[in-house]
Amino acid sequence: MLGVPAETIGDREFYPRVVLGEYFQSQLAALLAKAVARGHVVDVKGRHRVVDVKLCEQDIKVEVATLDGSTENHVFDHVVMATGHDWPEKTETKPGFFISPWPAANLDTIADVSVGVLGTSLSGIDAVVSVATSHGSFLLDDSGVMQYHTASETGFHITMMSRKGLLPEADFYCPIPYEPLAIFTAAAVDKIVENAPDRLLDEMFDLFRAQLLASDPGYAERIGLGMLTVETVADAYFAERGAYDPLTWAAMNLGEAKANKASRTTVAWRYAILSMHEVVLRAVPHFNDQDLKRFHNHFKTLFVDDYATVPHQSIERLLALHRAGRLSVLKLGSDYSLDNDTVATGAAVDIGNVRHTFAAFIDATGQQAISAWDVPFPSLIEQGAVRQARTAKASTAFGAMDDTAEIATGGIDLDSQFRPKFEKPISHNIYCVSIPFLLHKLPFVQGITSAEELGTLVASAILDDVEKRGFGINAVRTLASDPLWQ
Numbered sequence: 001m002l003g004v005p006a007e008t009i010g011d012r013e014f015y016p017r018v019v020l021g022e023y024f025q026s027q028l029a030a031l032l033a034k035a036v037a038r039g040h041v042v043d044v045k046g047r048h049r050v051v052d053v054k055l056c057e058q059d060i061k062v063e064v065a066t067l068d069g070s071t072e073n074h075v076f077d078h079v080v081m082a083t084g085h086d087w088p089e090k091t092e093t094k095p096g097f098f099i100s101p102w103p104a105a106n107l108d109t110i111a112d113v114s115v116g117v118l119g120t121s122l123s124g125i126d127a128v129v130s131v132a133t134s135h136g137s138f139l140l141d142d143s144g145v146m147q148y149h150t151a152s153e154t155g156f157h158i159t160m161m162s163r164k165g166l167l168p169e170a171d172f173y174c175p176i177p178y179e180p181l182a183i184f185t186a187a188a189v190d191k192i193v194e195n196a197p198d199r200l201l202d203e204m205f206d207l208f209r210a211q212l213l214a215s216d217p218g219y220a221e222r223i224g225l226g227m228l229t230v231e232t233v234a235d236a237y238f239a240e241r242g243a244y245d246p247l248t249w250a251a252m253n254l255g256e257a258k259a260n261k262a263s264r265t266t267v268a269w270r271y272a273i274l275s276m277h278e279v280v281l282r283a284v285p286h287f288n289d290q291d292l293k294r295f296h297n298h299f300k301t302l303f304v305d306d307y308a309t310v311p312h313q314s315i316e317r318l319l320a321l322h323r324a325g326r327l328s329v330l331k332l333g334s335d336y337s338l339d340n341d342t343v344a345t346g347a348a349v350d351i352g353n354v355r356h357t358f359a360a361f362i363d364a365t366g367q368q369a370i371s372a373w374d375v376p377f378p379s380l381i382e383q384g385a386v387r388q389a390r391t392a393k394a395s396t397a398f399g400a401m402d403d404t405a406e407i408a409t410g411g412i413d414l415d416s417q418f419r420p421k422f423e424k425p426i427s428h429n430i431y432c433v434s435i436p437f438l439l440h441k442l443p444f445v446q447g448i449t450s451a452e453e454l455g456t457l458v459a460s461a462i463l464d465d466v467e468k469r470g471f472g473i474n475a476v477r478t479l480a481s482d483p484l485w486q
């Protein structure tokens, strides 16, 4: 029914979102049926919005708004906050100005006009494809090349834009699970965390450099790796791509990715960076404030670029739109301004003295990391149950006192079981795995695999707690030994 032949299903393939949605929904239904069959009580309350969470001495009160506007109150022993990204329902905040590409149906009102899309990552591509498909169709021609067909007026044109003016690269072939790294290992990074907390980022960068040099000496030489620093490595990483027109590079890179996929060839430097990004995560929570800032501002970006490659079909669609004369990419640079006040619809972007005007404009930069004060449950804030994550201050030349000082830097301060840290005689059994609150200290914790890891961690923390507290021990044993809950 969804048009995916069984023989094309594989763990390296990409599927339309609607297919994934159907898959996850049926997985959930199967899981619930299995749970009920084993005697568990599971109550799924769809279309109910939690409006407040309050921690009491022994338990946790949850206030819920139902669809008919009434309120329900529930009490739980454990509560998991897994609220995901908070997408606004109303996205067209001014005529023709959209603060988010989702829900995509909102973009259907965009007419045959000049459309600006801020952000060139997968979210930007989503926005472009949503608008393009409401104005035309993507079809394969006789030679199997994706083409875009539209009857729209010639005024219909989309401009994607970002500071660097680069597009993401195509998903690249590599062995999964990752082969072990020889130098940039978890043990080596843990050792630096232990021995050189105040030089952690620079020491880790040395290790990164040694690994990349060993994995792909030719690439290391090409980007001048030996002379690079935390501050300069990203510029070197993006330099070659930046020297080309973005859509020309996209076509070349797609060709390379397709050929490598067919011949099962791995590009060593891409694979090394991809494997390293998981190990880097071990160190980030231990950075001092200066290193954390340097990491977020400079070093992080090349890891994000390397793992956030996109399905081949997404690049094919961008190229088809470009060939049809409907898409271009604009480099904003670091000195541009966005004006949605003085224009009748959409927005204008000023770069130096040049003004680019768009009758429709979509902000597709995605949701950023958010902080403890953005928690949508007022009681948690009033109770002082959430506070910003702490980071050690870099030591200064003036005194040892600063060595132990910490400052609040963002996100939510969580313990190793993802429970907010606070010192009050109220229940600590609230777990926060809402990704925007975690990104500050866990910058790569995105996607369904991360959601699964966080879910597993919190589920076992809850089971441990229940067992420790000795209530419902028989029921707990049933749950703990039940593969459904592991």
Ligand SMILES: Cc1cc2nc3c(=O)[nH]c(=O)nc-3n(C[C@H](O)[C@H](O)[C@H](O)COP(=O)(O)OP(=O)(O)OC[C@H]3O[C@@H](n4cnc5c(N)ncnc54)[C@H](O)[C@@H]3O)c2cc1C
Pocket: 048, 049, 050, 051, 082, 083, 084, 085, 126, 376, 433, 434, 435, 446, 447, 448, 449, 451
């Ligand atoms: C367009 C798009 C494409 C993506 N594609 C991929 C992909 O191909 N592969 C991949 O790995 N990841 C992908 N992701 C990322 C992936 O969707 C997320 O990482 C994942 O969904 C996070 O899971 P989550 O359970 O933390 O949050 P979510 O899936 O966002 O779930 C949070 C849920 O909580 C509900 N909720 C929020 N607040 C409340 C409240 N107050 N009361 C009650 N309910 C509430 C929300 O309605 C939502 O149902 C994509 C994301 C987007 C937006």
